[in-house]
Amino acid sequence: MPKIKTHRGAAKRFRKTATGKLRRGHTGASHMFTKKTTKRKRNLRKQTLVAKGFAKVLKQFLPS
Numbered sequence: 001m002p003k004i005k006t007h008r009g010a011a012k013r014f015r016k017t018a019t020g021k022l023r024r025g026h027t028g029a030s031h032m033f034t035k036k037t038t039k040r041k042r043n044l045r046k047q048t049l050v051a052k053g054f055a056k057v058l059k060q061f062l063p064s
Helices: 008-013 036-044 053-061
Strands: 014-016 023-024
Touching: 008 014, 023 036, 023 053
Parallel strands: none
Antiparallel strands: 014 023
């Protein structure tokens, strides 16, 4: 049985936490900052957890 390959696109976007949950960055944090409030831009910098239902699918992409 061959090893399961990691989905490289997912590996660049998501990271596993110590407890096995998945972390992701926010969308909209790369350009057009003039129209966004300071508070909104600051919150976009932070990482957040992936929703439970979507995490189940993503864990197949990230076997390690």
